[in-house]
Amino acid sequence: MPKFDFDIITLGHGSGGLLTQRLLQSGVFDVLKNDMLDQQHDGAILELNGKIAMSTDSYVISPVFFPGGNIGELAINGTVNDLAMCGAQAKYLTLAFILEEGLPITEFWEILVSIKEAALKAGVQIVTGDTKVVEKGKGDKIFVNTSGIGLVHPKANIHHNRIKPGDKIIISGPMAAHGIAIMSLRKGLEFETTIESDTRNLNHITQQLFDLFGANIHFMRDPTRGGVASVLNEVAGMTQLGYLLDQKQIPVDEQVEGACEMLGLDPLYVANEGIFIAIVNPLIAESFLYQLKKEKDFTSAAIIGEVVDEHHGKVLMKSRIGGRRVVNYLTGEQLPRIC
């Protein structure tokens, strides 16, 4: 960490004047260094040609540090992944902070370093940014917005209207790790579990999958807030097809499942930050799964169900003991500020 001549963030750091400059020049620009950011204009100039995906997310997770990560890498991975789910390789990101007066500079720095490392891993550049400061009690330590653009893979064609009955539903890894990692912290269960958030970028694996399977991948989405149940309900609503899941195929880590039981949570509704759902042509489903499972982060990937031409607009689950139940939308808020 460089030597800052202040210990906490003050309102003046959001003034746009000398203190803002001092904050940025003390190390922020250095740590995020690249040719475009170095221009220090209010915007960046880029070259990009073709079909572009664009995405935005604000991150308000509490607490900002959690097992397996912090709000900084979450903010990079989250937007990188939203673009990946559009079939795109994230390329340029913007980064905007809303800091609460009093935030220790050491915490800000730790988050910034995570941002840098996550951006490096994902292969994206942060090209422009913004820093605002609000009074103590009008924010909560730090909120981060990242927005990004990237080129859509030439073979990708992701759209909910491409989903057909018979398509297979694939999940890339075990559910609910992120939500349970946060929830354990909040409920003070951290001493009992070693559950970590699954925050990771998904852009490298999805690019590989598009290379191999192209338009046979009909749809992709990362089940963040609201979990797998919410993503599939959204898709069911849009396509008016039925989505039939097989509970015994859905991967959940043992510790996570135990924590879910203890907390009375259904893992289907719990947030994830490092897995995706793919809905694919049944002809390539096994090959897709095979490729996915070859990668160390996705060894638990599984085919968890299929799209059917009944139960229109609904998600159903075949339970372990054979019954079927409707999996509804999350009706309230299970875990506020999970991302």
Added chain:
Amino acid sequence: MPKFDFDIITLGHGSGGLLTQRLLQSGVFDVLKNDMLDQQHDGAILELNGKIAMSTDSYVISPVFFPGGNIGELAINGTVNDLAMCGAQAKYLTLAFILEEGLPITEFWEILVSIKEAALKAGVQIVTGDTKVVEKGKGDKIFVNTSGIGLVHPKANIHHNRIKPGDKIIISGPMAAHGIAIMSLRKGLEFETTIESDTRNLNHITQQLFDLFGANIHFMRDPTRGGVASVLNEVAGMTQLGYLLDQKQIPVDEQVEGACEMLGLDPLYVANEGIFIAIVNPLIAESFLYQLKKEKDFTSAAIIGEVVDEHHGKVLMKSRIGGRRVVNYLTGEQLPRIC
């Protein structure tokens, strides 16, 4: 306003589940309607070719409603203008909300309608978005992030390293209206003044100016937080040239000047949201000014100074009575949360 089945924003509206859907489907998607947003994916797919500008800003202004506008149009105009200052015509915007639990839905709706109208005026499309909700007391009504991309005008070439001694410094209109409009509200002076924020888009006028003057426009920046003094100090620091202003040429409305005096503020440091500074080739300065003044929003435009090969890295002002003083960076925070 459509019929919402709730009066205030609750944490559940940020769940990503049923309530989030209900909020968005009750009218948000309708009011912002366009082909790309209608996809309701986590990202949007666009076509764009060439040199692109990208920008982001979070808006945390307090109060969110103020004379002349609200946080919604500010958020659209602000990012549109940042792109305009890069020489670009804004085309696609993302929109991300951080709502505080308890925000009246009527206020949210009013802001949303302003966003729609400002986007329409500026000719930009909101292509994707995000909605988060934080607990009461962890935010302040509503924070808005907009990020945007646009095509750089083929003739534009804006860069601080293009500024040369002899260049003229032009301002597009009277200073300090936005900051004083907000400050008057906070200090309870609203009954005494009719000062309104100058929030407006600048992209149409700048496109016209790039059509006419192209690369003879060396630099452009909108003096928002920190005002004209901060922008010029930043530029002075980057170019290591001198920036000599002539106080009697700098337009300030009479009421604004009066309010500044009453509040003990120097208008050079007060925020603006609808003017820009252009640094141009002296050969075209008068024509540039003539074109600018033809437009009703820019009739007070003026040449306020020039770039000199002395006072390196500094901004100086020739006062009305002839003396010269250094115009420093704003050292503290004059008006927190002005944008």
